[in-house]
Amino acid sequence: ETTFNMARNFACLAFLSVSISRSRHHAVESFSATGQYGDSIKIVGLPGGQIQSLPGMYVKTFRRWIVEEINHDNVECATDEKKSSGSASSLVMEPIYGAGVSDLPYNGGWVNPTTIDELWWPKDLDTLQTRPVLNVLFKSGVLSYVSVGLDVRVPRYKHGQDGIEEISWRNYGMNSQPISRIWTSLSIAMEKLFHVEGFILLENYDESKNTQNHEVLFPSIDVQAVMQKVVTFVGEVDALSPIGEGFHIVSFPMSNIWVDVPNPELGMRMDEESGETNGSTFKIVCMATSEPFATKLLDMDEDLLTMSSTSVLEVVVSRTANGRDSPYLPEPYKELYLS
Secondary structure, eight states: OHHHHHHHHHHHHHHHHHHHHHHHHHHHHHSBSSOOOTTOEEEOSOGGGOOEEEOHHHHTTSEEEEEEEEEEEEEEEEOSSOEEEEEEEEEEEEEOTTTTTTTSTTSTTOOOOEESSEEEEETTOOOOEEEEEEEEEEETTEEEEEEEEEEEEEEEEEEETTEEEEEEEOOSSTTOEEOOSEEEEHHHHTSTTOEEEEEEEESSOOGGGTOOSEEEEEEEEESHHHHHHHHHHHHHOOTTOGGGSSEEEEEEESOSOOEEOOOGGGGOEEOTTTOOEEOOOEEEEEEEESSSOGGGGTTOOHHHHHHTTOEEEEEEEEEEOOGGGOTTOOGGGHHHHTO
């Protein structure tokens, strides 16, 4: 069994190497190297320092999935030589509802949650939580590019057969599932120093106090462990997989710990002269890079940033109107906003 697993892993690694080579050829065919769009996604880390782009509106039509690692306790493992019991795990791929199918007749009423530059937070949702993910772009089953991502949810709890059951509402409306504005190549992601860091970038801060204009959302996380999950996942993809045709963004969580997103309204203050209320608006900025300190990239010029082959996610967090007040609230959201 050990020999078989080693052979399978070596085969998967070989497939990854082939995918890197194939993705370089697909890039010229699939992505525009000259198109300039206001919401275009840059692709860096390509041979010869090339920078290619893809229209953001097109990317929002891609199907999206998340791969969770499910642990199975007290699983009996039987071989010809011995029997043992313990824990095992498997990777389960689930769709992100509405992503890439909102314009189709079988969308179930879900809106498209994918966003590039904004993260909306309806005022009747008390809590938003997030955790970092590695997003992998598949083109007809072939790994093409990777990027840093955020898995955002509204946590909910209900009584189930085994006690309290936790529910993650990922699609709680438009602009609820962000993706990066800069992606990078698979070969960059396989470098040993490649890691992910996340920050809260403050828009309104007091420079006179000589304080930093950013806070840590989550510390540096090495990518090598999640890349091993990508290897395992690729080894299990077959011809019947739904990601076998077209473009798909598959998210691999890098942490089991959810972090509360700060509420922009908590920092509101009254201007004594104008009497107006000002909010402490902020951005969430995440970077996947081989540079040792991502904080040094926060103020870097855009051209230098792309030269570093860094993947960048950057969204403005905004409070929006109550979801329950919408006169056109789609059916799937009624459980979240009206119950």
